[in-house]
Amino acid sequence: EAGVVQSPRYKIIEKKQPVAFWCNPISGHNTLYWYRQNLGQGPELLIRYENEEAVDDSQLPKDRFSAERLKGVDSTLKIQPAELGDSAVYLCASSLNGQPHEKLFFGSGTQLSVL
């Protein structure tokens, strides 16, 4: 069975340009997470979805970041316009129903470089 799939693996853009990341969670997983991992740091949660509903987006910079999970399956995270400080690895993860005893599965992330 395929794990959490993310694309692209790498993205290089100039500042002020838009960028989008795509995530396909494990089949049947209702809960989806987007994390941002800055260089030398652990991941930080940006947004969490239960099916198609964003239940925790308190850490998402809403002036430039947006996310969607249409039909409660795959998800897209967008940045517009990108800033130099957005350079990071963006990780997607999924779990069955978001319960603490469930295992969290991560994708391999998208490494974003903003020049």
Place this chain on the structure above:
Amino acid sequence: AQTVTQSQPEMSVQEAETVTLSCTYDTSENNYYLFWYKQPPSRQMILVIRQEAYKQQNATENRFSVNFQKAAKSFSLKISDSQLGDTAMYFCAFMNLWGGSNYKLTFGKGTLLTVNP
């Protein structure tokens, strides 16, 4: 707010030997989970081991075990018989089970472990 501190930015160990990675955390809550995740160069975070705070017995998973000291708020990871494939970043993480935190994971800054042949 919860914080997780990993005081060892880098560590190295010889193949087949044992190494211990340190982690401390700060919380006023009594019910939580603690985790160790491994992140190899592929960037994919992989769960190594999990400990539930209400369980006094230390968790073990094959060559991996933890020393959970709840009063001291300490959660160290011991890797026995280290293998070359254990080379990776290791992150300690905390999950509060109460207070409306939506089971959010809080990660430390990580420890880079290198296993030498």
